[in-house]
Amino acid sequence: MTDIICFPDATWDAPLWTNRQHMMLRLARTGAFRILYVNPPALGAVRALVRGKGSNGLLEQPEAQLWVLHLPLPAPNRIVRNRLPQVYDALTLLGTRIAARRLGFERPMIWSYSPFVANYLHDLAGEFVIYDCVDRYPQLPFYAARGAQVRQLDAQMTQQADVVLCTSRLLYEEKQAHNPRCYLVGNAADVELFGQARSGTLPVPAELQGIPKPIIGFHGALDNHRIDYDLLRTIARTRPDWSLVLIGPQTPTPDLEWLTHEPNVRLIGKKALHELPPYVAQYDVAMLPYRLTDYVRGLSPLKIYEYLAAGKPVVAVPVPHITAFDVVRIAPTPAAFIAQIEAALTDTDAAAIARRVEVAAQHSWEAKLRRVLELVPELHGAAVGAL
Incomplete structure (x- = not known):
């Protein structure tokens, strides 16, 4: 059994599911992986704490072998992330460590869709790091005020990851020169x-x-x-x-x-x-x-x-x-x-x-999962016999 901590940039219950949710769900369903999906900290997670989601407070289990971590913020996400980024990162890191320990995750793989994880990547003590690039993050409009910082963090994640996955040819062309294990895996659909x-x-x-x-x-x-x-x-x-x-x-x-x-x-x-x-x-x-x-x-x-x-x-x-x-x-x-x-x-x-x-x-989620497992032996070894 291989443990994966996923840092997406979208909540598990987002109205429009994309790579983050689809890939983690299918990895969990192989039976070879346990997934901790770390929702971006949010003010709304306080309500989850009050309701007592699942049996572990802020840990919700929507699927066998998959847990969603709800991290509460005292103020709206964008205010804390933009004005108090150190506080935002510290809350994320602390909450993730507590949840991982509670679930018995030891030396997990880190699977990040967010460049901001570069701020605390080394503190996570991950066994293996995958940076899954689905967007040109520095060009996202809501990061415009922090463009230079996001470019730096994106570059750090690209260079420090063991593997970089890209959904588009342009992303692949931009990143392959900075990491020898960079792969074009495309996107997919149900x-x-x-x-x-x-x-x-x-x-x-x-x-x-x-x-x-x-x-x-x-x-x-x-x-x-x-x-x-x-x-x-x-x-x-x-x-x-x-x-x-x-x-x-x-x-x-x-x-x-x-x-x-x-x-x-x-x-x-x-x-x-x-x-x-x-x-x-x-x-x-x-x-x-x-x-x-x-x-x-x-x-x-x-x-x-x-x-x-x-x-x-x-x-x-x-x-x-x-x-x-x-x-x-x-x-x-x-x-x-x-x-x-x-x-x-x-x-x-x-x-x-x-x-x-x-x-x-040729672009189903199952086909994409097989492609990723074939390209990344560290994942494929864990999934042998499960697919």
Whole structure:
């Protein structure tokens, strides 16, 4: 049995699951690993303490061999992290040590998605360190005020880790020169779940009943540092006969407010992952309407694989990692985006759908886990016989 302490930059119960939760869940389910998932310290964790989550207070066990550590903060996360970073790190380190000792973790592996772990990496006394890079952290907008520090910590984690995993080609190109054990592992999706959208038997969700076809769909976070609202507004106004359906948690902004005034735009709101297939089944075309910022250029959006698993034609802006996919229509301008949607609406033959599903199958979470285990012998040895 191998113990892993995971330092993500997203809570276990985040509304949109990504690599952090999916990979740790599947590692635990192999039966070869015990996982301690350290939620970022948060004011909300105080409520968990009051409720007495699980049998260990701030330790919750949502899955066999997987524990989530809730670390309470006396003030909102961003205030403490930005103004009192030493306090933030000390609380994280102390809470992690106590939880690891309670669970009997000795010389665990450290699996970090956060560059900030560099501040206390040596104090963790980990047996082996994996730095899993899923974002260009220094380019994240909410780290803008601390860009120089984040770049330094990101570089430290890259150099000090035993292995660096990268989800996008751009991340890999940036980091491979700084660590000889740097691997491009890509992103993934719950292919089986989104494959349900191809069944033809899912009921039409109430929010989509009566919405005119065709439906051009998107699901994901609606925020200004990713979404190109100008592009969406242009599509809506140029093709009033199309319905734009946007599903996901919303960050209130003037851009989003202006978009709601377009009569053919529907904002559905946040949905849990398992609720999405009936909505995706109604898409005629799936889209990735992102702004091509320095941050976005480093992404490998997992929703692309979800769309493909559902068999849907996909139109996307030219995010570098996905431009090589022959099953994704790339559009660098609003005019091209509209033209590619028009073409995609006719791309419904069985062979095209089968090809999209085939590509998605190569990017399931199970396929990614196998790939990581093959690349990292230190993990593979622990998992022999479990897969």
